[in-house]
Amino acid sequence: MSATPEATISIPSPVSALSLGPNDTLCVGSEDGSLRWYNLPSARVVKAAKSLGAEIASITWQLSKKNEPVAIWIACGRRVICLPADLQKMIATADDASASLEVGEDDDDVLNELSISENGRHLAFTSDSGSVGTIDLASHVITRMKSRHNTVCGSVKFIPDRPSELVSGGYDSALLHFDVGQGTILSRFDISAPPPSEGVSLSPPFVLSVTVSSTGLLAAGTADGRAWIGGGGEKRPSSKKKRSRKWEGLKEDEGIWLQVADGPVVSSAFTASDRLFTCSLLGTIAEYKVIRDDDGSLRATKGWSAVAPTLEKVNAMTASHSWVVIGGFGKDGRGIVQVFHVT
Template sequence: AASSREMRRLKGHSSSILCCAAASGDGSAAGLVSGGEDGRVCVFDLRGSNEASQKYSFFDGLPVPSVCYNPVDMNLVYAAAGSSIYCFDLRLVRRMFLHVIAKHTINADDINQLAVNRKATFLAASDDSGETKILDLKNNRTFKALRGHTNICSAVQFHPQRPWEVVTGGLDSKMIKWDFNRGKQLAALDLGCVSDASKQIFNPPFVHALACPQREISGELGRTVAVARGDGGTDVYDLNGPAKRDPSQGLARKCSLDVDQGGHTAPVSHVNFASFDESGRTVISGGNDSSIKIWNWTACELKLSLNHNRKVNWMTTRASSSDNLIVADTSKFLRVYSVPV
């Protein structure tokens, strides 16, 4: 029987690991990148050893809070450090060290998350000023600045089905859907207005992370966004909406996964749609309670709970039956689980 216990520890960082991203594709895609508090980007091949195969650590000591692959060319990796975006080509390596092929400084403040759209034509970068900048990757120029949050903009995701839409989330407890071509807000949701106060832990419903399905999924299940909330809840919304008289003004909440369903007892720090579930029904949440929850969100059902023993910073998944959940936490190791598919 498949086991969900921790299988491997990956080494390459010297302190807390802030983020990680797995190369997308079928189960043969074995690439993994991570960024850390140590100002280092590490690259791993999950088919090989547990040691990083490549490294880059010349960010002037600045932490690396976000990394992501180019979905069209998996040889290209983007990393954020400070207010700058770095691009690496994994084929260009000297003595195990990565080579920066481009650097963009278009944000005015420290970046929290990077996201690239499916055609790899635009990159979004959300920052501490509450702003999200859209970078035109074809012409290497700023395409648009999206200003809507009154506090740190912690998360950004491209709409999986609509090429000109992004959704952002912030520590103002707001989630905003944008037409980034026009720079116009399409919907705004204050999570403080739609949260169930009776179920909240004693924390505001800050948006700590957003996730959209990374696989191509047709229909309603492919147009969702999952929200990691500071009050311990994990929500899933339909990005297209609208629901009649819904307080989200165009974003319909499909489910709310909280402590009543066996959820987190502390803020949810990260959330992910499982790449190993083609249907888009599996959401994984990680929390400051050092636990990982695997949900069938369409049934509001907790499928599996893992005691991780460390606060979760980030998670990524692979379309594989083994080594399919990778977790970055407050330790210097990436932990790899095999979750039953």
């Protein structure tokens, strides 16, 4: 794996969202409300969407049972917008959307992350008001969880193999685990700040990113440069433990802390059940191999790492088995995407 980018893409506006879809298709969202598609590793735009109305906060792919793209869902201001995957136009607009739903509760309640359930039936969303909710993709009915975060909620993920459960992370330093059908909290983890070292006080442990592996491992990146890996909900082939009634990934005593950066950890992503990537605000990318020792305890070993050149700040990261892609802006304020090939 190289520590230098395979490709660097420059765009006019700061990058605000990234998503890798099937067949190495990369979708890049910008602060000016535009989208651009690329076929990696090429840096040539293959199609685009413009004038979507607000900054693109999140992008997620809706796939068929055969893992083929059906549509792309976008969080854009207070709205979610759906664009068909087979859109033939080279440059689309909001008028080409197959769905556009106003989800924010008021003018200030903009949306943050989107996540689609494994069975493809529901789209989860988070917002600046701290709310967490779902949208039925067949009926477009919006449902909000009965409890919410005390402040901005920026992260949400469905639990693999449990489409009725999701986990969210907020700037209130809390991870909340919800029953989607009931709208109630099943479990929570309130993160405390570590003691200051050498008189230096770090940022509060706001939760800035959440990722869940295919086996149920959770990783949460915080504003004080740490990542918490929760193993309580992991499915282990060798385990004789019966499947629990609910996911147990927020058990504090079954997790470990990693100090992964000197600044905020803005994104984290599992690309395999044991392979975790993290990225800091200033562009420090790190890979961790998450394993269990003979006694069953979790351990994370740092592997590949890189520091993104030319990026002033990173706003988003996406990763797959082949690529790690980060995006933000450079010193001139223009958007930059950097693509790293991983093996």
